[in-house]
Amino acid sequence: MVLSINRNSKKDTTIYTLYWDKGGANMATHAVFEELGVSYEMIEIDLSKNMQKSTEYLAINPNGKVPTLVHQGQVIYESAAILMYVLDQHPESGLAPDTGSPRRGVYYQYLFWMSSSLQEAANRWAHPEQYISGEHNLQQVKDKANDVLSHCWDIIEKELANNGPWLLGDKLSGADFHLFMIAHWSQRYASRAQDWTHLNTHYQTMLNRASVQEMMAQEGLL
Numbered sequence: 624m625v626l627s628i629n630r631n632s633k634k635d636t637t638i639y640t641l642y643w644d645k646g647g648a649n650m651a652t653h654a655v656f657e658e659l660g661v662s663y664e665m666i667e668i669d670l671s672k673n674m675q676k677s678t679e680y681l682a683i684n685p686n687g688k689v690p691t692l693v694h695q696g697q698v699i700y701e702s703a704a705i706l707m708y709v710l711d712q713h714p715e716s717g718l719a720p721d722t723g724s725p726r727r728g729v730y731y732q733y734l735f736w737m738s739s740s741l742q743e744a745a746n747r748w749a750h751p752e753q754y755i756s757g758e759h760n761l762q763q764v765k766d767k768a769n770d771v772l773s774h775c776w777d778i779i780e781k782e783l784a785n786n787g788p789w790l791l792g793d794k795l796s797g798a799d800f801h802l803f804m805i806a807h808w809s810q811r812y813a814s815r816a817q818d819w820t821h822l823n824t825h826y827q828t829m830l831n832r833a834s835v836q837e838m839m840a841q842e843g844l845l
């Protein structure tokens with residue numbers, strides 16, 4: 624399915640193309656497109672049909688994973704990198720701290736850390752078979768991932784309690800969209816972000832944003 628959102632705005636000199644799957648790691652950038660009000664098209668890569676491993680898609684993203692962004696002919700993969708790149712095209716949005724400001728460092732910190740620690744643990748919990756051969760020790764992989772997830776939620780909970788309501792304090796940023804995405808996935812995990820007080824408030828607040836609701840409606844998640 625190809626979804627085209629064309630807002631015919633004068634600033635839309637190029638359109639973003641995002642390869643996606645329902646509820647995949649595309650959710651954060653998709654919501655950010657809505658938040659920014661830019662034009663974009665979404666090309667569905669149905670993971671249930673293994674489309675991510677097709678020759679055509681592997682030629683675009685050799686990892687065989689979604690999301691992938693194409694902008695001005697440039698292919699970019701990795702959800703956090705895509706999010707940061709898109710926000711750098713729209714500095715007026717204020718969703719990414721100014722380059723060189725101390726907050727920019729914290730913004731990098733959270734996006735890199737979520738990508739390499741939180742999101743990675745989420746993947747290990749959801750897909751333990753990707754990390755170990757055979758079926759005997761899958762539960763051990765999940766148990767360990769569960770511990771890491773809970774530890775990560777503890778870290779974020781403390782940060783939100785002391786310096787919230789957003790990851791960067793009083794200012795919403797792209798990092799909050801990435802956190803929302805992983806928190807949303809976690810509803811089916813043993814370690815759910817929603818079981819931490821401030822994380823749950825963050826999740827519900829993000830969920831109620833018009834941009835997030837629109838993204839979820841378009842992805843068939845409501």
Ligand SMILES: N[C@@H](CCC(=O)N[C@@H](CS)C(=O)NCC(=O)O)C(=O)O
Nearest residue numbers: 647648675687688689690701702703
């Ligand atoms: N680190 C990558 C992970 C992307 C990822 O794991 N995507 C999943 C969907 S949420 C996927 O495409 N899985 C298909 C597969 O592994 O075959 C990112 O953040 O972009």
